[in-house]
Amino acid sequence: MPEAFIYDAVRTPRGRGKPDGALHEASSLALAVTALKAIKLRNGLDGPEVDDVILGCVDPVGEAGGDIARAAAIAAEYSFRVPGVQINRFCASGLDAVNFAASEIMSGQHDLTIGGGVESMSRVGIGASGSAWPVDPTIAIPSYFMPQGVSADLIATKYGFSRNDVDAYAVRSQQRAGAAWAAGRFAKSIVPVTDVNGLILLDRDEHLRPGTDMAALASLKPSFGFYAEQGGFDAVAIQAYPEIEKLDYVHHAGNSSGIVDGAAAVLLGSKQAGERLGLKPRARLRAYANIGSEPAMMLTGPIDVTRKVLARSGMTLADIDLFEVNEAFAAVVLRYLQAFELDPDKVNVNGGAIALGHPLGASGAMLLGAAVDELERSGKGTALVTLCIGAGMGTATIIERV
Numbered sequence: 001m002p003e004a005f006i007y008d009a010v011r012t013p014r015g016r017g018k019p020d021g022a023l024h025e026a027s028s029l030a031l032a033v034t035a036l037k038a039i040k041l042r043n044g045l046d047g048p049e050v051d052d053v054i055l056g057c058v059d060p061v062g063e064a065g066g067d068i069a070r071a072a073a074i075a076a077e078y079s080f081r082v083p084g085v086q087i088n089r090f091c092a093s094g095l096d097a098v099n100f101a102a103s104e105i106m107s108g109q110h111d112l113t114i115g116g117g118v119e120s121m122s123r124v125g126i127g128a129s130g131s132a133w134p135v136d137p138t139i140a141i142p143s144y145f146m147p148q149g150v151s152a153d154l155i156a157t158k159y160g161f162s163r164n165d166v167d168a169y170a171v172r173s174q175q176r177a178g179a180a181w182a183a184g185r186f187a188k189s190i191v192p193v194t195d196v197n198g199l200i201l202l203d204r205d206e207h208l209r210p211g212t213d214m215a216a217l218a219s220l221k222p223s224f225g226f227y228a229e230q231g232g233f234d235a236v237a238i239q240a241y242p243e244i245e246k247l248d249y250v251h252h253a254g255n256s257s258g259i260v261d262g263a264a265a266v267l268l269g270s271k272q273a274g275e276r277l278g279l280k281p282r283a284r285l286r287a288y289a290n291i292g293s294e295p296a297m298m299l300t301g302p303i304d305v306t307r308k309v310l311a312r313s314g315m316t317l318a319d320i321d322l323f324e325v326n327e328a329f330a331a332v333v334l335r336y337l338q339a340f341e342l343d344p345d346k347v348n349v350n351g352g353a354i355a356l357g358h359p360l361g362a363s364g365a366m367l368l369g370a371a372v373d374e375l376e377r378s379g380k381g382t383a384l385v386t387l388c389i390g391a392g393m394g395t396a397t398i399i400e401r402v
Contacts, residue, residue, distance in 0.1 A: 004102035005274055005281035006399065008267040009369030010038040010191050014205045014357040017121030017259035022202040024122040026193050026261070028057070028064035032072035032118040035265035038191040039114060040076060043267060043279055047078040051110035054101045055265075056093025056117030056361035057086050059128040068118060088361070089290075091328065092387040092395035093117050095364025098266045099288040099397055106285075111273040116265035117362035126259065126360070133391060144240040144296035146233040148390060149224035149251055151298040152329035154237045156250045158297075159335050163250040166330035167217040170255035170354050172344075173327060177351025178210025185350055185377060189369050207258040207357040217254040225249035240296035255330040260357030264365035283372050286382070286398040287313035293392045299332045301394025302386040303339045309384070309396040317342070320398070321380035324367040326387040327352035336386075349374060363387065368397060375401040 012034055015023030023031065032055060040047060055069035069084030089096045094117030101115030134145055146154075156166060180186060181204070192203035225247075228234035234247045267279075274281055289309035293301035302325055310316060323346055325333050333352070337344060350370060353363065364387055371383035386396040 004105040004285045006283040007279045011264035011366045012193050012262045013202045014260040014262040016206045021122045023261040028120040031263035033076045035263040036076035039265045039267050050082050053084040053114045054097040056097040058360035059124045061129045064124045090390040092389045093361040102285045112269040116365040118263035119359040119361040120261045121259045150228045150233045152251045156331040157248045161334050166250050166255045169330040173351045173354040174212040177355035180350035205356050220252040220254050222249035223252045257328050257353035257358035260359045262359035262362050264362045281402045283399045288397040291394050295392035298392045299388040301388050305394030305396040320384045322383040323347040324371045324385040327354040
């Protein structure tokens with residue numbers, strides 16, 4: 001079976017996902033085009049060589065609707081012959097877009113593809129595309145539907161993570177991300193976003209708060225207790241997990257992922273395509289996997305899918321040098337560390353979504369690009385990238401530096 005090589009990975013900086021955020025004036029299309037143009041220019045591509053563009057987008061409505069991958073490929077001047085497709089697996093959409101693009105290479109059907117994602121959370125609000133799961137009782141009741149924040153608090157309660165634990169993790173994420181920016185670790189992949197006049201709107205992650213400390217986080221009130229108590233979701237959580245007597249509400253804006261805008265793109269190809277185009281491979285995709293997990297707790301999918309992808313690849317945890325685990329909520333990563341008894345210094349070494357933000361459809365591709373950069377910087381060999389997913393799923397990808 002042909003191997004899929006990663007030739008390049010780029011991302012925009014993440015802008016705060018609010019009307020006063022630096023990227024609010026940049027449309028979803030503009031963000032996606034920024035990433036695609038960077039891939040084209042950095043690798044000397046004419047455009048028609050690319051066989052497919054696959055972009056994740058969690059709320060593909062309005063300006064982000066109508067197959068934004070195809071629109072972005074045309075707008076980025078890749079030639080009208082280059083097709084595009086938008087996919088949605090919630091928070092793992094960007095990683096699955098890369099996996100799907102890689103599978104086109106590995107199956108021998110395509111030679112050069114791009115996977116990535118885009119989300120403008122300041123312009124297309126979270127949940128704008130709607131969902132049957134929270135509103136249709138035929139699915140909500142039997143699956144114990146509850147908002148993700150309540151599920152995060154359920155994880156913290158069940159596995160013994162205190163408010164101090166989750167806040168301490170959040171401080172560490174901010175400190176690591178701040179140190180990474182100061183050391184220039186993101187410089188290789190960041191592509192500034194410009195306006196129609198070519199003026200820079202943003203060239204640095206805007207959500208980052210490296211000076212965050214425990215005292216500052218202690219002043220924040222829990223975000224999800226209201227929804228649990230007023231919406232009855234605490235009762236749903238206890239019904240799903242009767243061993244829980246009462247939920248501890250420990251998550252808030254400071255220890256949960258930030259709402260941001262951004263886009264990312266990863267260039268993949270066969271060995272032959274790279275040689276033909278004079279491209280140097282940076283990494284190869286070793287394996288990927290998807291899995292469903294228990295929908296009430298919802299956010300433990302990374303644990304289940306890590307076991308699956310390791311088994312399918314014939315690898316063990318000891319074979320993995322670095323882990324990128326999406327920081328949807330602090331308890332998600334703390335439970336991952338606990339389940340596998342991992343060294344924290346191997347996980348999210350440059351911070352994560354708590355500090356940098358989580359542009360839903362783009363995050364997975366951003367995490368993969370961060371893993372490639374860090375493998376090269378550190379000289380290490382392998383990385384595992386994984387994300388939790390709404391409705392209870394997990395996606396994971398293993399890459400190996402070339």
